[in-house]
Amino acid sequence: MASSSLSNASLAQIEALLVPNAQSSGQSSEFIPQLYYALHQVKKDPNSSVNSLETATSSIRHRLKQCKSHIAESEECRALLSKTPEEWEAALRQRQKDLAVKQQVFARLERQIRDLGDH
Amino acid sequence: MSTSTGHRNPGPDRSDSVENPLSKLQVYNDICEFEDTLGKLVASVDRFNPDLELARALIEADKQLYKSLECLPKYDEIDTRAKTLDEEHRDTDEKTIRILETLTECGSDLNALPMLEQVEFERETMLKQREKVFTDVLLDYAMKLAKFTHVPPTFDKGTVGPNNFVWPAEDAMRRGMLAIASLRASEGANAQEQQASSEQKTSEKSSENEEAQTDIRSPDTKEEPVARRPSFGFDGSGAKDHESEKADDDIDLDLDLFNSEEF
Amino acid sequence: MIHAEARQRSQTPHSPPMSDAYAETLGQMICLLQEYKPGLVTLENITRLCKTLKLESFTDNIDNETIRLSTASKIIVIDMDFHKSDKQVKDVKLVLASNFDNFNYYNDGDNGNILFNSLSCFPNLQTFYYNLRFLTTLDTHSNIETEPGIAAKREKLDLFKYFTELPEYLRAYFKDISIDLDIKTNVDNRFGVYLTHNDKAVAQVGIEECQDHDHRFYEFGYRSSGWINESPDNVTTGVILTLQFYDINMHIPKEAIPHDLLLDWDAQRPYTIVNHCRSTPVSNDFTSTLVPATKFNISNENIELLGELLQWAGWWQQILHPVLQIIKCPAPAPGNETKRRSSSNSTTISAQRRSSATRRRRSSQKGRRPSMNESSMVKDGVVPEFSLSEVMSQPVLEDEDPSEPVDLALNEEYIQLGPGSRCDIHMGVHEWQEFLTKLKGCVA
Secondary structure, three states, rough: OOOOOOOOOOHHHHHHOOOOHHHHHOOOHHHHHHHHHHHHHHHHOOOOOOOHHHHOOOHHHOOOOHHHHHHHHOOOHHHHHHOHHHHHHHHHHHHHHHHHHHHHHHHHHHHHHHHHOOO | OOOOOOOOOOOOOOOOOOOHHHHHOHHHHHHHHHHHHHHHHHHHHHOOOOOHHHHHHHHHHHHHHHHHHHHHHHHHHHHHHHHHHHHHHHHHHHHHHHHHHHHHHHOOOHHHHHOOOHHHHHHHHHHHHHHHOHHHHHHHHHHHHHHOOOOOOOOOOOOOOOOOOOOOOOOHHHOHHHHHHHHOOOOOHHHHOOOOOOOOOOHHHHHHHOOOOOOOHHOOOOOOOOOOOOOOOOOOOOOHHHHHHHHHHHOOOOOOOOOOOOO | OOOHHHHHHHHHOOHHHHHHHHHHHHHHHHHHHHHHOOOOOHHHHHHHHHHHOOOOOEEOOOOOOOEEEEEOOEEEEEEEEEOOOOOOOOEEEEEOOOOOOOOEEEEEOOOOOOHHHHOOOOOOEEHHHHHHHHHHHHHHHHOOOOOOOOOOOOOOOOHHHHHHHHHHHHHHHHHHOOOOOEEEEEEOEEEEEEEEOEEEEEEEEEEEEOOOOOOOOEEOEEEOEEOOOOOOOEEEEEEEEEEEEOOOOOOOOEEOOHHHHHHOOOOOOEOOOOOOEEEEOOOOOOOOOEEEEEEEEOOOOOOOOOOHHHHHHHHHHHHHHHHHHOOOOOOOOOOOOOOOOOOOOOOOOHHHHHHHHHHHHHHHHHOOOOOHHHHHHHOOOOOOOOHHHHHOOOOOOOOOOOOOOEEEEEOOOEEEEEEEEEEEEEHHHHHHHHHHHHHHHOOO
16 A cells, blocks of 8 residues: 555545545545546446436445545634635744744743852 | 635536635636536537637636646645744743743742741741730649649649748738839829829829729828839849839739738 | 336336437536546556446456456456555556557657556546546447357447557658647547647547547548548547647637638637737737637548648747737637537546636636725726826837838738738748747737
8 A cells, every 4th residue: 555645644644535546446446446447347238227327326336525624623624724825824823823822931031040050 | 825726617516606715726626617617528429519719718717727736835834834923922922931830939939928027027026025924824734734744743732831931921922012102103193093193103004094093002102212113024134224114014014912812 | 206107207118218218318417527636546446446447347356466357348458457455556558359469558759658657656546537438438338259169240430540540640740741749649648639739638548438428430541642541440439539729828810711620719709809008909800719728629521730830830820929918919808618519528627627627717806896896806906006106207209200000900810010020820830939939029
């Protein structure tokens, strides 16, 4: 099984469900190829009662539903994906600034204590 | 905020009809759009009415979906950075809290200690107090001790008797200097009441009267020869100035051996 | 419920028309989806692709290391060997069941095996699909004797052979009519005959399926200085010979070519000749409207149009279009992808090019709401923005202009600059360039 390059497990799950990977083609998630092949089979035998496009594409629909419920259930996923990357950049920049302020406070305390100690 | 692709008919589990937060997720909306279009396409084929336009729409939905999915690595990187930042925040918070806690502890510890000046003042006062021994305390203590002590068997009680008292006998005391001084003090006081304005020792007298004690000193004693020994204070300071002696007496001389009211 | 009823209906003897249309639409759907995303390079996807193109496929274990996927049709047999370990392609061989063993499936230039490269150099099967479709088209529509004993068909045309001979015919033809273009077979891992100028691809000649399954395709070769069909028995059906130009701005005079030969023209978007150049008056001497067209059917006798078309293309690209751009004539905006396609499935290239052009244009329009606000009009470029210093620094136009404005007359086949200079379609490239330089000097 090829491992995902994504370190966040939640995102990796989405990728595993939707993005086809040539190495792990056992569980194929290539929707369009599956669809056109299914259409081909329907075309060959349109009157078969068992061979409807619905049944042939049920695995696709199942995957899509799986992915949707995964996103809906994973708070981490939702939180991450509810902002655009641009919005995230801004949020992270702010968080970085906040961190710098905290670190300055800490450094000042350190300095003051050290100065006290020197007396 | 991320925009959702234009959907025509919200399906049963379409995000904007059920859960609002999900409608902000581009990927979620793209999946829904793909799902819907696929469903319509499949239905049209199974109903023997295949619609080529739906195939084109599906291709567009697929393009959109995979375009959104291309952002996953970016989100992953953002996630890693966010987690690192969170950790750094936590670290810094922890360090700062530790310092503040320690400082607070030290502060309370220091506050619990008494102040140096106060300590010194208390010590001095205590020492000064210790210098003076209150006679009633002393007598009480002696009385208490007396309850639990007895005369040593080797002690000859005979040696303690009126003849051996170190102090003068009562009648001797009545005729002694203290008694005379005391009599004269009361005479002098009466005399002074008559000559209030001319006497310059009113301050001394008033201080005596404040004490409300029979003062062993009268203005006359000042005329006593210097040879007379001043009274002792227990701090062994010996001869003291008359004024300061007076001051001392006023403060603490409780040695009321002779109380004219009693006798 | 509905499905069952519909199926009942289709099973009645009166159903053929519906199921034909049904199958046809499904076929188009499949084509659409396959062109878009044929899939990643996996054994499963390749097998499915072959099946949809009506090829028989089977796999065979060659040895411990190798697995072979063989796919075959009437004539072609393709053997694709894969490493068992990593499923990567090891080798690809093409064999024709006909007696023609000279079929070239290698790149011009680097001599790479284009079928092998299709499976190893690309992340998905798009190139492989293109090539496979090309081969199956030739296979399906070749009339050849494949099995001895069967009554020999009178009509014979081996398209593989024809495709191989075509470049030589073209070379001879171009030499005779002085067309300065190189001919290359199979470039960039794609089957085809490519016409290039200074290593830049100008057009492509191909054999494609057409919608009319009965369309007769005769074998025309350039022999004895002419395009000749040696025998009417050298014929097949259902294919056409196509010429596709890469210049997406290509326009032709509407009346120049019979409309049934225009495979992707759009009558709705003529090139309107408008002069936006302030200094030069232009007289419109056009006798025909220019319409966009890049793909042509040059089957059978129409192959003789090849010379005209290539000459027109040169004229258009090197003179006429540049002149129109000099006078700032606005090009018509590309329309929707659903243009009238009179026959043949478009090749991947034309579809890609067309769609990329339309998509690009559409995305630039997306989100732009018309605004009557002056500042946004300025931003949108509708109203030109000037600052006071700009206005003051512009040179004052002298009323007495020493040089007279030069009159420019435009016709689809010639351009007249002033009284003395003229350039027409029949001149040489050298003269065209000279004229263009002169024109650029005259026009502000």
